[in-house]
Amino acid sequence: MSKIKIGIVGYGNLGKGVEMAINQNDDMELVAIFTRRQPEEVNASCKVEHMSDIRKYKDVIDVMLLCGGSATDLPEQGPELASVFNTIDSFDTHAKIPEYFASVDDAASKAGTLSLISTGWDPGLFSLSRVLAESILPEGNEYTFWGKGVSQGHSDAIRRVEGVKNGVQYTVPIDSALEKVRSGSNPEFTTREKHLRVCYVVAEDGADKAKIENEIKTMPNYFADYDTEVNFITEEELKANHSGIPHGGFVIRTGKTGENTKQKIEFSLELGSNPEFTASVLVCYARAIYRLAKEGKTGAVTVFDIPYGLLSPKSPEELRKHYL
Amino acid sequence: MSKIKIGIVGYGNLGKGVEMAINQNDDMELVAIFTRRQPEEVNASCKVEHMSDIRKYKDVIDVMLLCGGSATDLPEQGPELASVFNTIDSFDTHAKIPEYFASVDDAASKAGTLSLISTGWDPGLFSLSRVLAESILPEGNEYTFWGKGVSQGHSDAIRRVEGVKNGVQYTVPIDSALEKVRSGSNPEFTTREKHLRVCYVVAEDGADKAKIENEIKTMPNYFADYDTEVNFITEEELKANHSGIPHGGFVIRTGKTGENTKQKIEFSLELGSNPEFTASVLVCYARAIYRLAKEGKTGAVTVFDIPYGLLSPKSPEELRKHYL
Numbered sequence: 001m002s003k004i005k006i007g008i009v010g011y012g013n014l015g016k017g018v019e020m021a022i023n024q025n026d027d028m029e030l031v032a033i034f035t036r037r038q039p040e041e042v043n044a045s046c047k048v049e050h051m052s053d054i055r056k057y058k059d060v061i062d063v064m065l066l067c068g069g070s071a072t073d074l075p076e077q078g079p080e081l082a083s084v085f086n087t088i089d090s091f092d093t094h095a096k097i098p099e100y101f102a103s104v105d106d107a108a109s110k111a112g113t114l115s116l117i118s119t120g121w122d123p124g125l126f127s128l129s130r131v132l133a134e135s136i137l138p139e140g141n142e143y144t145f146w147g148k149g150v151s152q153g154h155s156d157a158i159r160r161v162e163g164v165k166n167g168v169q170y171t172v173p174i175d176s177a178l179e180k181v182r183s184g185s186n187p188e189f190t191t192r193e194k195h196l197r198v199c200y201v202v203a204e205d206g207a208d209k210a211k212i213e214n215e216i217k218t219m220p221n222y223f224a225d226y227d228t229e230v231n232f233i234t235e236e237e238l239k240a241n242h243s244g245i246p247h248g249g250f251v252i253r254t255g256k257t258g259e260n261t262k263q264k265i266e267f268s269l270e271l272g273s274n275p276e277f278t279a280s281v282l283v284c285y286a287r288a289i290y291r292l293a294k295e296g297k298t299g300a301v302t303v304f305d306i307p308y309g310l311l312s313p314k315s316p317e318e319l320r321k322h323y324l
Numbered sequence: 325m326s327k328i329k330i331g332i333v334g335y336g337n338l339g340k341g342v343e344m345a346i347n348q349n350d351d352m353e354l355v356a357i358f359t360r361r362q363p364e365e366v367n368a369s370c371k372v373e374h375m376s377d378i379r380k381y382k383d384v385i386d387v388m389l390l391c392g393g394s395a396t397d398l399p400e401q402g403p404e405l406a407s408v409f410n411t412i413d414s415f416d417t418h419a420k421i422p423e424y425f426a427s428v429d430d431a432a433s434k435a436g437t438l439s440l441i442s443t444g445w446d447p448g449l450f451s452l453s454r455v456l457a458e459s460i461l462p463e464g465n466e467y468t469f470w471g472k473g474v475s476q477g478h479s480d481a482i483r484r485v486e487g488v489k490n491g492v493q494y495t496v497p498i499d500s501a502l503e504k505v506r507s508g509s510n511p512e513f514t515t516r517e518k519h520l521r522v523c524y525v526v527a528e529d530g531a532d533k534a535k536i537e538n539e540i541k542t543m544p545n546y547f548a549d550y551d552t553e554v555n556f557i558t559e560e561e562l563k564a565n566h567s568g569i570p571h572g573g574f575v576i577r578t579g580k581t582g583e584n585t586k587q588k589i590e591f592s593l594e595l596g597s598n599p600e601f602t603a604s605v606l607v608c609y610a611r612a613i614y615r616l617a618k619e620g621k622t623g624a625v626t627v628f629d630i631p632y633g634l635l636s637p638k639s640p641e642e643l644r645k646h647y648l
Binding site for chain 1: 422
């Protein structure tokens with residue numbers, strides 16, 4: 001059986017995660033990584049090409065996995081590459097998804113290619129959980145908690161504070177809030193009641209730690225609406241204990257059926273590495289996109305359009321026999 | 325907008341659950357319930373017809389929900405009704421699913437109808453969780469725990485013991501085993517280490533309780549391989565505290581990505597009523613089957629073939645905008 005030929009666009013944490021995930025899937029083959037850097041400066045397990053050469057791979061690569069960022073890379077690359085390749089991306093600027101979908105759909109429909117946008121875990125698996133749970137329990141309430149995990153945006157915000165040399169921020173769901181939700185009591189929460197923000201900060205020599213702590217805790221948008229914990233540590237401790245990129249979260253729906261019967265559906269993730277997990281999601285969706293494109297499907301799609309059977313390397317017969 | 329017209333075949337706990345679930349979905353209408361009993365003896369919220377009149381509804385009902393049992397009802401009704409209607413069932417005799425699929429597929433394909441077999445939560449949502457989690461994390465281990473919940477088969481077994489007037493059995497997952505799984509240590513369990521069996525038994529007047537307890541605990545297949553707890557209670561206590569049909573469970577996959585990074589995916593249900601929840605799953609899948617049948621799809625399908633977007637009453641645009 002010939003393997004599904006994959007290309008990676010962008011070789012940051014996500015791209016590297018995809019490279020490793022493909023190794024776990026025998027029916028896939030990584031053909032090349034495309035980068036805006038000088039290819040000879042990039043050390044990877046396969047051929048590395050400059051972005052400007054990507055069109056040469058039009059008839060070689062079955063699915064292109066776009067691993068760039070949502071802020072500037074994907075809005076441009078998404079539609080552009082969809083006009084040449086079947087693509088998959090993890091576009092996660094929630095407010096702009098309809099607009100992004102329309103531009104990728106237009107490009108892919110015209111080119112006769114198929115593009116899956118906004119997959120990963122949120123958007124992605126969490127989105128699927130929400131739709132499934134609400135469809136089953138239309139009368140109910142849904143809660144999403146994120147973490148414990150590193151928030152890149154909040155870590156960046158810490159590092160911009162004067163006197164801060166380095167820092168990492170964890171978003172932590174508050175256990176008592178989770179328990180309230182699970183009890184089915186349909187609580188309403190303020191922002192402060194759902195998540196805690198825990199910061200590990202390396203201060204510059206001689207910096208005013210009290211001032212740093214105050215500046216972080218009162219920072220509007222990022223920290224002011226939360227209970228925030230600031231821990232000063234050394235650069236060595238930061239490297240030793242906080243260099244991973246864990247994340248995760250919970251999607252819980254509690255609802256009622258019949259005459260007031262309580263029902264609860266919960267989906268949760270605990271991820272040792274956010275980018276590696278997201279990469280693994282992208283890779284199994286590549287299998288689905290490859291199969292659907294072969295059937296002639298074109299345009300843009302989302303996780304809501306993809307049946308789970310297409311994600312698995314196993315045949316429909318095997319799935320029915322062993323997984324139902 | 326015209327509503328999706330639903331019929332119910334079989335009016336036990338599951339059929340009653342479907343009747344109530346349809347009330348929670350504005351885009352659906354319950355047309356009739358079909359029974360083998362005398363229709364005038366059945367008290368329901370809609371028209372009740374005898375099974376022998378079901379074919380009269382061929383052009384009236386969009387999707388027929390088969391709420392009979394897997395042992396004797398569905399093997400016969402499944403293919404028979406698939407030759408007239410689009411159908412949905414919860415056939416759950418795992419070992420016979422391939423054979424049942426083939427017979428329903430044959431009938432539906434010939435008739436040009438569409439039939440979803442074996443939906444609910446296990447088989448159903450748990451099956452989906454297993455396929456999703458394994459597709460994302462091919463290197464890993466999967467564990468299913470059931471409960472806390474009432475097992476009908478084990479409750480029946482208790483009630484067959486001499487001197488037992490009534491009884492209920494709960495399957496209870498063992499917390500320490502769940503925690504071992506969640507830790508990612510990939511434990512191997514004996515049957516006894518995963519689930520506990522807790523029985524509430526009403527003894528006949530003058531019955532030998534020690535003998536009953538011993539007979540339950542040593543019963544092969546049902547109890548002998550488990551730690552079993554037998555509690556004697558009164559008929560009143562049984563009625564007051566054990567007349568519900570709760571259930572639920574956990575599907576947990578722990579796996580590795582990259583260079584030994586731990587990842588965990590968990591799906592769980594806590595159900596106040598097993599039949600009401602199963603009914604709610606069947607009902608939202610009726611929406612998907614209605615839509616796919618309209619698109620011209622025929623034959624038998626399973627949950628692995630149905631994208632989640634089709635389960636929701638919301639449009640694809642709404643789902644992309646608000647749920648991704």
